[in-house]
Amino acid sequence: MRALTVLGIETSCDETAAAVVRGAAPGPGEILSNAIFSQIEAHAPYGGVVPEIAARAHVELLDGILARALSEAGVGLGELDAIAATAGPGLIGGVMVGLMSAKALALAAEKPLIAVNHLEAHGLSARLSEGVAFPFLLLLASGGHCQLLGVEDVGRFKLYGTTIDDAAGEAFDKTAKLLGLGYPGGPKLEALAKTGNPRRYALPRPLLGREGADFSFSGLKTAVRQLTLEGAVDAADLAASFQAAVIDILIDRARAAMALMRRDEPEVRHFVVAGGVAANAAIRSALGALAAAEGLALKVPPPALCTDNAAMVAWAGIERAALGLFDALDAPARARWPLEGA
Numbered sequence: 454m455r456a457l458t459v460l461g462i463e464t465s466c467d468e469t470a471a472a473v474v475r476g477a478a479p480g481p482g483e484i485l486s487n488a489i490f491s492q493i494e495a496h497a498p499y500g501g502v503v504p505e506i507a508a509r510a511h512v513e514l515l516d517g518i519l520a521r522a523l524s525e526a527g528v529g530l531g532e533l534d535a536i537a538a539t540a541g542p543g544l545i546g547g548v549m550v551g552l553m554s555a556k557a558l559a560l561a562a563e564k565p566l567i568a569v570n571h572l573e574a575h576g577l578s579a580r581l582s583e584g585v586a587f588p589f590l591l592l593l594a595s596g597g598h599c600q601l602l603g604v605e606d607v608g609r610f611k612l613y614g615t616t617i618d619d620a621a622g623e624a625f626d627k628t629a630k631l632l633g634l635g636y637p638g639g640p641k642l643e644a645l646a647k648t649g650n651p652r653r654y655a656l657p658r659p660l661l662g663r664e665g666a667d668f669s670f671s672g673l674k675t676a677v678r679q680l681t682l683e684g685a686v687d688a689a690d691l692a693a694s695f696q697a698a699v700i701d702i703l704i705d706r707a708r709a710a711m712a713l714m715r716r717d718e719p720e721v722r723h724f725v726v727a728g729g730v731a732a733n734a735a736i737r738s739a740l741g742a743l744a745a746a747e748g749l750a751l752k753v754p755p756p757a758l759c760t761d762n763a764a765m766v767a768w769a770g771i772e773r774a775a776l777g778l779f780d781a782l783d784a785p786a787r788a789r790w791p792l793e794g795a
């Protein structure tokens with residue numbers, strides 16, 4: 454297949470990002486530039502992302518980030534095959550900023566537009582980094598999502614399990630807040646957990662062993678809150694105990710999804726973990742051991758491609774463009790956009 458060059462734009466949460474990627478399915482692709490500005494500092498005083506602040510910041514930052522992505526890639530608008538932007542799901546104000554910019558560029562440069570599902574972009578990121586072939590089992594664990602999906606093809610997903618309450622990253626962020634670690638909590642909690650005793654506090658493992666592959670994390674957060682209310686806790690031991698519980702939950706549910714997927718796709722060979730939580734080294738190594746025991750190869754994109762970024766959006770654009778899956782200029786921005794059936 455001919456290599457395509459696509460500009461990707463990501464503005465669905467608190468990263469303003471643009472990237473130029475060149476490549477062809479099944480990957481890997483060549484990241485020519487990957488410009489990103491994290492708004493973490495703007496939101497930190499509020500302990501979480503404030504949608505209105507995020508949307509305004511995207512408006513202010515995106516032009517500069519786009520110019521940087523194109524100049525670092527050494528690629529002019531005229532040399533692009535398509536322009537891709539996250540069209541959802543996400544914070545609607547931010548999604549609109551990125552999608553509108555993509556439409557304006559597409560119109561001005563007479564290039565096709567691709568409205569990318571942010572979850573599909575995470576889902577295909579291991580093809581960008583490692584060229585993983587379909588079908589594969591995907592654990593997508595981020596601040597907003599926690600799902601186990603069979604990825605059969607571009608745009609063809611089967612949902613095996615999803616969270617019935619909080620996402621895994623959200624559980625990390627909320628627990629970190631309870632421990633006074635600040636925002637974003639995932640990386641800080643992981644660092645603290647390294648110094649703690651994971652067996653010190655007995656925390657619940659909701660849905661463990663239950664039929665299906667759904668997740669639940671809110672009971673875990675409640676148990677942590679209860680412990681902090683009851684009196685002095687050792688923050689490092691609690692962080693380690695929390696992380697150990699999350700790992701047990703992820704392993705049990707992923708194992709269940711592997712069994713379910715094998716029934717549908719006996720030739721599945723790869724287990725891909727994506728989303729911000731995949732940046733956690735303890736989680737990665739536990740899931741690697743699970744995959745090995747189940748006869749699957751674990752594939753985790755590098756950390757910069759696990760958390761929100763525009764290279765994965767550009768890559769999803771490449772995969773869709775190769776199949777002729779372009780979008781009209783009236784493609785809507787969507788706050789909600791589930792993957793199954795997308």
Ligand code: KG4
Pocket residue numbers: 466594595596597598621622623625626637638639640643728729730731732733734759760761
């Ligand atoms: O994919 P992402 O950048 O954004 C979306 O939510 O789409 O994921 C961010 C989430 C946050 O909840 C963050 O706390 C979590 O990923 N995260 C981590 C780690 N790094 C980021 N969770 C656990 N351990 C980490 N090292």
Ligand code: ZN
Pocket residue numbers: 571575595728729760761
């Ligand atoms: Zn994301």
